Amino acid sequence: MLWTRVLLFMLTTTVYAFAIMLTTFLVGNALGAAISARWVAPRVKDPLGAFALCQSALGLAMLGSVWALARLPVIELNWLGGTTTAASRRYLVNYFLDALVVMGLPTLLMGLAFPLMTTAALRQAARVGARMGRLYAANTVGCVAGSLAAGFLLLPGLGAYRSLALVAGLQAGLGAWLKWRSRRPGPAPGLRLRWLATAAIIPPVVALFGPADAFHATLNAYHAPSRLVFVREHATGTVTVHDLPNGDRLISVDGVDVAGRDFMLRTTQKLQGYLPLLLHPRPQRVAQIGFGCGETARVGLELGVPEYTVIEICPAVFEAGDFFQDLNHGSHRDPRIRRVIMDGKNFMRLTDEKFDVIMNDSIYPGSSGSSALYTVDHFRACRERLREGGLFSCWVPLDLRPDELRMILRSFLEVFPHSSFWVASNCVNKNGVIIGTLEPLRIDFQRLKARLAEPAVRADLEAIAIPDVHDFLDCHMMDAEAIGRFVRDAPLNSDEHPLLEFSCARKLPWTLRLRLALAALTAHRAPVTPVVTHFEDPERDTAELHRRFEATTHIFRAQIAQLALLPRPRRQELDAALAACPGELHVRTLEEELERSIRDLERLRKQYPDNRVILERLADKYYVALRFEPARRLYRQLADSRPPPSPMVFVHLAEIEFNLGQPAAAEETLRRGLRFWPRDPELHDRLAGICLRTGRLDLARRHIAEARRLAPDNPIYRDHEQAIRRAAQTGIPAR
Numbered sequence: 001m002l003w004t005r006v007l008l009f010m011l012t013t014t015v016y017a018f019a020i021m022l023t024t025f026l027v028g029n030a031l032g033a034a035i036s037a038r039w040v041a042p043r044v045k046d047p048l049g050a051f052a053l054c055q056s057a058l059g060l061a062m063l064g065s066v067w068a069l070a071r072l073p074v075i076e077l078n079w080l081g082g083t084t085t086a087a088s089r090r091y092l093v094n095y096f097l098d099a100l101v102v103m104g105l106p107t108l109l110m111g112l113a114f115p116l117m118t119t120a121a122l123r124q125a126a127r128v129g130a131r132m133g134r135l136y137a138a139n140t141v142g143c144v145a146g147s148l149a150a151g152f153l154l155l156p157g158l159g160a161y162r163s164l165a166l167v168a169g170l171q172a173g174l175g176a177w178l179k180w181r182s183r184r185p186g187p188a189p190g191l192r193l194r195w196l197a198t199a200a201i202i203p204p205v206v207a208l209f210g211p212a213d214a215f216h217a218t219l220n221a222y223h224a225p226s227r228l229v230f231v232r233e234h235a236t237g238t239v240t241v242h243d244l245p246n247g248d249r250l251i252s253v254d255g256v257d258v259a260g261r262d263f264m265l266r267t268t269q270k271l272q273g274y275l276p277l278l279l280h281p282r283p284q285r286v287a288q289i290g291f292g293c294g295e296t297a298r299v300g301l302e303l304g305v306p307e308y309t310v311i312e313i314c315p316a317v318f319e320a321g322d323f324f325q326d327l328n329h330g331s332h333r334d335p336r337i338r339r340v341i342m343d344g345k346n347f348m349r350l351t352d353e354k355f356d357v358i359m360n361d362s363i364y365p366g367s368s369g370s371s372a373l374y375t376v377d378h379f380r381a382c383r384e385r386l387r388e389g390g391l392f393s394c395w396v397p398l399d400l401r402p403d404e405l406r407m408i409l410r411s412f413l414e415v416f417p418h419s420s421f422w423v424a425s426n427c428v429n430k431n432g433v434i435i436g437t438l439e440p441l442r443i444d445f446q447r448l449k450a451r452l453a454e455p456a457v458r459a460d461l462e463a464i465a466i467p468d469v470h471d472f473l474d475c476h477m478m479d480a481e482a483i484g485r486f487v488r489d490a491p492l493n494s495d496e497h498p499l500l501e502f503s504c505a506r507k508l509p510w511t512l513r514l515r516l517a518l519a520a521l522t523a524h525r526a527p528v529t530p531v532v533t534h535f536e537d538p539e540r541d542t543a544e545l546h547r548r549f550e551a552t553t554h555i556f557r558a559q560i561a562q563l564a565l566l567p568r569p570r571r572q573e574l575d576a577a578l579a580a581c582p583g584e585l586h587v588r589t590l591e592e593e594l595e596r597s598i599r600d601l602e603r604l605r606k607q608y609p610d611n612r613v614i615l616e617r618l619a620d621k622y623y624v625a626l627r628f629e630p631a632r633r634l635y636r637q638l639a640d641s642r643p644p645p646s647p648m649v650f651v652h653l654a655e656i657e658f659n660l661g662q663p664a665a666a667e668e669t670l671r672r673g674l675r676f677w678p679r680d681p682e683l684h685d686r687l688a689g690i691c692l693r694t695g696r697l698d699l700a701r702r703h704i705a706e707a708r709r710l711a712p713d714n715p716i717y718r719d720h721e722q723a724i725r726r727a728a729q730t731g732i733p734a735r
Contacts, residue, residue, distance in 0.1 A: 002150050002164045003103055005238060006069050009219050009255040011095045013367040014505035020092070024099040025107050032111020040112060041119040051116040052178035058109040059172025065102045066164045070214045073221040075101060114139070151235040159233050161214045222255060225607070230323055232316035239316035241323045245607070246600040251293050251320050256367050258317075259292030261327065263593065266295065267424050267464045268395070268431040269327070271475065273299030274461065275422055275433050276357050276393035278451055278472075279443060283356040285387070287311060289344030289373070290361035294321045294328025301331055302456060308337050309355075311344045345372050348381040358382050360394040365408070366504030374408050377495040379415035383436075392416065392436045398423065398521075399430045399514040404503050405521075406490035409483050412436060414492060420531070421478040423521070425555045426465040426589045428562060430514060432477065443532045445469065445541065465589045470541075474548040476528035477521055486524040515563035522556040525549075551581035555590065562594070565652065567624045597621050612638060616645060623652050632656045639669065644676035651682050654690075663690055681710040685717055692724055700724050 004021050011017035044050040068075065121131040154163035213228075220228045223242040229249075230241035237253045244250065250260035259269055273296040277283050285307040286300055300308050312318065318339065321332025331337060340347060344362070360382065362373035372378060374394070382392050396408055413419050416436025423432040435441065449469040451457060458467065466472055478486065493500040527549045535541040558573035574587050601618040608614055619634035635653035638645040650673025658666040670687045677683060688703035704724055707717045 002154070002160055002167065003065070003069070005155065005233070006160050006215050006218055007072075007099060007102060009238075010072050010098050010221055012505075013254045013256060015368050015501055016092065016505045017095060018368055020095045021099050021103070024096065024103050028104055028107025029111040032108040032113075033115055034111075035108075036112040036115040041115045044116070044119075047116045047120040047123070049179060051113055051120065052175045054109055054113040054116060054175070055178065056172045056175030058106055058113065059168045059170070059175060061106045061109055062164060062168035062171060065106055066161065066168065066214070068102050069164075069218055070161070072098060072102065072218050073224070074217075155233045155235060159215075159231075160238075219255070223250065223252070225604070226250075230320055232319055234314060234316050237314040237316070239314060239320050241320050245604060246596075249323065251317070251324065253314055253317065253363065254367070256364055258290070258363060259295065259324070261324075263464070263589075263596075264427045264429055264431070266327070267426060267429065268433075269293065269295040270299060270460060270464055271422070271424060271466075272296045272359060272361055272393065272395055272433055273303070274457075274472075275475070276359055276391050276435060277303050277305065278448060279435060279441065280357050280391045281389075281444070281447070283391075285309075285353075285355045286357045286359070287353075287355045287385075288359045288361055289347075290363065291317050291321075291332070292361060293324035294331040295324070296359070296361060297334075297337060298328045298331040299460070301334060301336060302329075302460075309340060309353075310337055311340045311342055311347045313341065313343045315341050345378050345381070348378065348385055351385065354385055354387045354390075356387050356390050358385060358390070358392045360392070362395060364397055364504070365400075365404075365500050368501070371493060371498050371501035371504065372495065374411060374500055375494050375498065376411045376414050376492050379412055379436075383415055383438075386438060388438070390438055394434050394436075396421075396432045396434050397430060398432055398517045399510040400504065400517055401508065401513055402516050402520040403490065404500060405517050406487045407493050407500055407503075409434065410487035410490035411493045413480065413483055413487060417480060419480045419483055420476060420528075421483060421521075422475045423477045424464070424466065424475045425552045425559075426586045427593050428514070428559050428590070430510070441531050443473070443528070444534045445532050446534045446536055448472070449536070465585050467585070470544050470548050471585070473528045473532065473545060474552050476526075478524055479526045479528075479531065482524045482526035486520065511563045515560055518556055518560050518563070522553060522560065525553055525556070547581045548584075551577040551584045552586070554580060555584070555586050558590065562590075562624050565620055565624055565648070567626050570624060571626065594621065594625055598625065612641065612645065616649060619649070619652070623656070628656045628659065632660075639672065647673055647677040647680040647683050649673075650677075651686055654686060658690065663694060666690060679710055681707040681714065681717065684710070685720060688720060688724065692727060697724065697728050701728070 004018070007021055008017055011020065040050070041047060117135060118132065121135055122128060150163065154166070157163075158166065213231075216228045216231065217224075219231060219238070219240055220226060220242065223244070226242040226244045228240060229243050230239070232239045238255075240252050240255075242250045242252065248260060248262045250257050250262075250265075252258060257265075259265060269292060277286070277300055283303075283305055286305045287309045288297060288300070289311050291297060291310050291312045297308065297310055318332045321328055321330075324332075344360070348358075360373060360378075363370045365371040365374050379392070379394075386392060394412065396405070398405065400408075409419075409421065412434050418437045418440050419434060420441055421432055421434045423429055452461065452469050452472060461467060461472070466475070491497075491499055527545065529542050529545050532541075532545075554573045554577035558570045558577065561567075561570035561573060574590070577584050577587050598618065598621045601614060601621060604611070604614050605618055615634050615638055619631050619638065622628070622631035622634065632653065635649050635656070638649045639653055650669050654666040654669040654673075657663075657669060667687065667690050670683055670690070673680070673683045674687070684703040684707040688700045688707065691697070691700035691703060701724055704717065704721045707714075708721055711717055
């Protein structure tokens with residue numbers, strides 16, 4: 001358990017990560033037992049003494065695993081980063097290697113030890129069965145007691161680092177004591193005493209006097225180069241707070257971000273409160289599953305909810321609220337909030353209470369166990385806990401595969417036929433909120449406008465560029481009918497078939513997942529006007545909502561183009577948004593978000609001038625912002641570096657060179673890319689385009705055929721292939 005608590009910060013909290021750790025543990029034990037049974041146990045004259053040596057070696061090996069855990073990010077980068085595996089499976093290979101580096105030798109020694117004890121028991125003829133039974137019973141009791149002590153005593157009391165060092169010391173001390181009591185002759189007494197003292201003393205000294213922050217580099221692995229300002233280890237999770245170089249702050253549980261100061265996160269945290277609490281006419285009793293940084297609860301308290309319950313499984317999250325008082329205004333300590341330390345799913349199943357609003361502010365569904373908060377079973381349990389006229393809301397991440405997003409919305413729609421999905425367009429947003437009501441949703445325009453005009457509410461929403469009722473309503477993405485079309489034929493996610501937990505754990509770049517999900521959602525977008533009642537001026541207000549709807553649709557398309565690194569289509573869509581709604585605020589906030597990203601990366605580049613990840617991200621930001629000259633310099637620097645960068649570096653560099661009137665340089669860049677990445681379809685497609693434009697149709701056909709072979713389902717390559725065929729038939733190259 002102690003190993004897994006730290007390893008999950010590198011392997012992530014997925015079902016695959018836990019399966020990998022368990023597999024490594026069992027394989028190490030089995031291999032050690034096989035070696036011991038075949039070559040060690042039959043040959044030793046003193047099996048108990050050999051067991052003692054094995055235990056001491058295990059203690060020292062565990063001490064080595066402590067060292068490895070503390071340096072795992074560096075080990076992975078320098079030793080494991082060169083693993084040559086298909087991209088879709090490489091992360092699993094690295095996960096296995098991470099687990100092997102930490103657990104391999106100790107588990108091997110664990111496996112070696114047990115056959116030695118059974119051999120010692122079998123060498124005494126009398127009462128063999130009784131001795132073997134006691135041996136197995138002691139081993140089982142020890143495993144159970146160790147698990148309980150690790151979770152409920154060691155982790156909260158000492159932390160993972162000192163707990164592991166202490167356990168290593170106990171192992172080494174046990175071996176030393178057993179060896180000391182062994183009656184078999186061995187090394188000289190003085191030498192044996194020195195060896196045993198060293199084995200018994202070093203691990204406890206490390207446990208007591210070693211640095212408590214030894215694992216902080218590993219806990220901070222996916223947030224580097226941030227500064228870790230808070231760590232609290234608990235049986236239910238390790239809560240960390242990270243200060244990023246750009247001034248943002250994040251709170252994470254077991255390495256999964258749950259809230260923070262970032263503009264996108266603040267948009268989500270506020271809308272998770274304002275959407276359900278303002279769409280319900282008079283919420284009196286509210287339950288929120290998951291606390292985060294406390295900003296959503298702060299919204300509920302400031303809106304005047306008299307009975308507010310927060311269900312949070314990890315009590316350390318409330319402690320971390322001290323670091324977000326500018327966002328939560330002290331809600332983490334507010335006596336008006338009733339705190340229930342419990343799993344949210346079980347609370348909804350077991351409680352007899354009923355609520356006007358239930359907010360499912362859950363964690364990313366790919367995290368182990370978290371998909372249980374996105375099942376039809378959980379949604380049904382929450383529906384049963386709603387009062388008459390009640391409303392249920394659920395946070396939904398958008399950086400999912402479209403099929404995973406459909407699965408969530410399909411499961412929700414199964415329980416709440418009256419549903420609507422909401423996404424703010426003020427940034428490249430990874431988050432949405434789905435709302436379910438017991439009756440068809442009706443939004444009173446005048447009542448909503450009056451609430452939004454309250455000074456505190458208006459100022460709070462202006463900070464996320466949602467200053468009025470039209471902008472608030474324009475967050476509407478889909479109604480129940482549109483959701484039904486979007487999720488048609490999607491499977492249900494249920495407790496019996498938790499498909500989402502396995503699917504979300506399979507990695508794809510978040511930009512690709514978000515781009516595909518946004519494209520699918522935008523294609524099914526529906527206006528909010530059919531569910532709005534009591535307009536002040538129906539003609540004027542519906543016209544304004546229509547203008548905002550048209551502009552926001554262009555903004556979402558611009559975001560899709562930005563995620564695809566298509567700078568000119570992005571600019572065209574933003575211009576179309578301004579044409580539909582002059583002065584559209586979210587065009588400005590998107591541009592500001594991009595400029596903030598560029599400034600942040602420029603600062604990081606000064607700190608880490610040779611970091612290729614930072615260089616490529618900065619080059620991509622310059623490229624999408626149409627700042628081609630600085631992008632070209634960085635792409636050229638990356639293209640000349642070794643090992644070779646990603647294929648898209650060569651693609652974007654060639655695109656810039658071609659647009660600058662240098663087709664020969666662009667072609668040479670693409671050919672260089674193909675020398676490193678001969679199976680990349682995009683490089684073949686771009687080279688086919690240059691050959692087509694320069695009249696070399698045979699080469700164009702050859703490269704587009706290879707692109708189609710490598711990516712047969714790509715519709716863009718199919719269109720390009722048809723264009724080359726038309727050019728061959730007419731003799732006129734495409735321009």
